[in-house]
Amino acid sequence: xxxxxxxxxxxxGAAAALTAVLLLVLFALHRATxxxxxxxxxxxxxxxxxxxxxxxxxxxxxxxTSGWTPDSLAAAAQxxxxxxxxxxxxxxxxxxxxxxxxxxxxxxxxxxxAEIYLERADWARAYDVLQFLSVSAPSPWVFFHxxxxxxxxxxxxxxxxxxxxxxxxxxxxxxxxxxxxxDDRPNPLQIGIILLKHxxxxxxxxxxxxxxxxxxxxxxxxxxxxxGALARDRQGKSGSExxxxxxxxxxxxxxxxYLQGLxxxxxxxxxxxxxxxxxxxxxxxxxxxxxxxxxTAYRLMGDVTSAGRWLREAVRLSNNDPRFAELLTDFQxxxxxxxxxxFQRILPAETPLPAPYRYRAPR
Numbered sequence: 045x046x047x048x049x050x051x052x053x054x055x056x057g058a059a060a061a062l063t064a065v066l067l068l069v070l071f072a073l074h075r076a077t078x079x080x081x082x083x084x085x086x087x088x089x090x091x092x093x094x095x096x097x098x099x100x101x102x103x104x105x106x107x108x109t110s111g112w113t114p115d116s117l118a119a120a121a122q123x124x125x126x127x128x129x130x131x132x133x134x135x136x137x138x139x140x141x142x143x144x145x146x147x148x149x150x151x152x153x154x155x156x157x158a159e160i161y162l163e164r165a166d167w168a169r170a171y172d173v174l175q176f177l178s179v180s181a182p183s184p185w186v187f188f189h190x191x192x193x194x195x196x197x198x199x200x201x202x203x204x205x206x207x208x209x210x211x212x213x214x215x216x217x218x219x220x221x222x223x224x225x226x227d228d229r230p231n232p233l234q235i236g237i238i239l240l241k242h243x244x245x246x247x248x249x250x251x252x253x254x255x256x257x258x259x260x261x262x263x264x265x266x267x268x269x270x271x272g273a274l275a276r277d278r279q280g281k282s283g284s285e286x287x288x289x290x291x292x293x294x295x296x297x298x299x300x301x302y303l304q305g306l307x308x309x310x311x312x313x314x315x316x317x318x319x320x321x322x323x324x325x326x327x328x329x330x331x332x333x334x335x336x337x338x339x340t341a342y343r344l345m346g347d348v349t350s351a352g353r354w355l356r357e358a359v360r361l362s363n364n365d366p367r368f369a370e371l372l373t374d375f376q377x378x379x380x381x382x383x384x385x386x387f388q389r390i391l392p393a394e395t396p397l398p399a400p401y402r403y404r405a406p407r
Contacts, residue, residue, distance in 0.1 A: 096123045114140040114147040121153070125160065134160050151181035158189070165246050167193050184211035191221075192244065196232035196251040199225040217242050232258065233268050240275050249275040266294035270303035277310045284311070298327035302334060305341065314344045332362035336371055348379060 103120045121136035137157040141150060154177050161170035171193045177186045191206035203225040206218055220242070224234045236251030252272030259265035269290035273283030287307045294300050301324035308317035318341040325334040339355035342348075355375055358368040 093127055096126050099123050112139070112143065114143050114149060114153075117143065118149055118153050118156075121156070125156070130160050130164055134164075151177070155181070158186075162189060162246070165250065167250060178205075182208075184209040184214065188214050192239070192247045193250075195221065195225065195235045195239075195247075196254040197230055199230055200228060217244075230254075230258075233264060233271070236268065236271055236275070240271060243278075245275045245279045248272075249279070262293045263297055266290040266297060266300050267303075269293070270300050270307075273307050274303060274310075277307055283307055296327060298324045298331070298334070301327060302337065305337065309341070309344070314341065317341055318345055330361065332358040332365065332368055335361060336368055339371070339375070343375065351375065352379070 100120060100123045103116055103123070107116060117136050117140035121133045121140065124130075124133035124136060134157060137153050137160070140147070140153050141157070147153075154173055158170055158173040158177060161167075161173060171190065174186050174190045174193070177183075178190060187205045188209035188211070191202045191204075191209060194202040194205060203222070206214075206221060206225070209218070217238075220238050221235070224231060224238060232251045232255035236248045236255055239245075239248035239251055249272050252268045252275060255268035256265045256272065259268060267290070269286045273286035273290065276283035276286060284307075287304055290300050291304055301320050305317045305320035305324060308314075308320055318338075321334065321338045321341045325331075325338050328334060335354045335358040339351045339353075339358065342354060343351035352372075352375065355368070355372045359365070359372050362368045
């Protein structure tokens with residue numbers, strides 16, 4: 045084949061370069077951050093991203109000729125929020141709020157700005173905006189979030205705010221939090237554990253971070269980091285660094301090793317999770333919950349014999365606590381179902397199956 049002329053080489057070279065650029069753009073779009081959860085108002089919007097971007101272009105163009113108004117700035121902020129650019133959304137809401145103190149949409153914009161700060165875990169700015177809203181547009185939602193932010197550092201202020209969050213949606217959490225807020229001395233670790241239990245994960249992480257920073261002993265700091273690692277895990281963040289610091293601070297604390305086992309299970313390292321739970325059970329051999337988790341760890345590793353043994357040990361140590369007895373019963377039922385399926389594959393249909401084994405606690 046004859047060599048290509050230089051002009052053809054230039055054309056093909058330019059085409060290849062253009063293709064590479066397009067592939068990079070497509071890859072960047074594919075890797076873009078997925079849309080964030082939106083408030084009720086925004087979640088009803090069905091504007092596709094392309095139309096949202098076109099709307100932004102129109103708003104910017106109109107602003108060049110006619111200037112910005114609070115309403116157009118808020119519309120731009122809403123559009124940025126829809127496409128996931130929280131930094132720009134907050135900038136436009138802030139501009140809208142500063143442009144006209146008498147703007148009729150001020151309360152709605154402040155609520156949206158508070159939501160953005162909460163989503164970004166920008167606690168100081170969120171608290172400031174929520175305090176303004178508590179005066180200008182008070183609501184249970186405002187007082188609830190004021191209380192959650194203040195709880196790890198100012199129990200009295202948190203208690204006052206949460207008492208004003210009079211809504212049945214929040215009642216169960218408030219019942220759990222009130223005793224923790226009764227003491228004037230902050231207990232951010234206790235607050236973080238309660239918030240983690242209620243799946244308020246960013247607030248739990250926030251409280252655990254404060255607990256770790258303010259701890260006066262290694263054990264408390266390690267527990268705060270370990271619980272914080274779980275809060276990060278459950279948000280889709282990485283809790284590995286937090287957990288490594290926790291274990292380094294207090295490697296012989298059974299709860300730290302137990303939480304390490306849960307973290308390792310969460311990230312899919314079942315073998316390391318089993319080892320951590322073995323260490324936890326060895327450090328506190330009288331806790332039935334540790335043996336129950338150990339049974340689960342063995343089951344995940346495929347060792348059903350060991351799984352059953354440690355689940356039975358959990359039942360024995362707990363004096364037949366119904367919670368652990370139910371775990372064992374469910375495990376045995378699952379094993380029975382697997383065994384029946386196996387026999388049905390290898391035996392003729394008329395062959396009777398063996399009777400199920402039933403665990404009986406010693407008298």
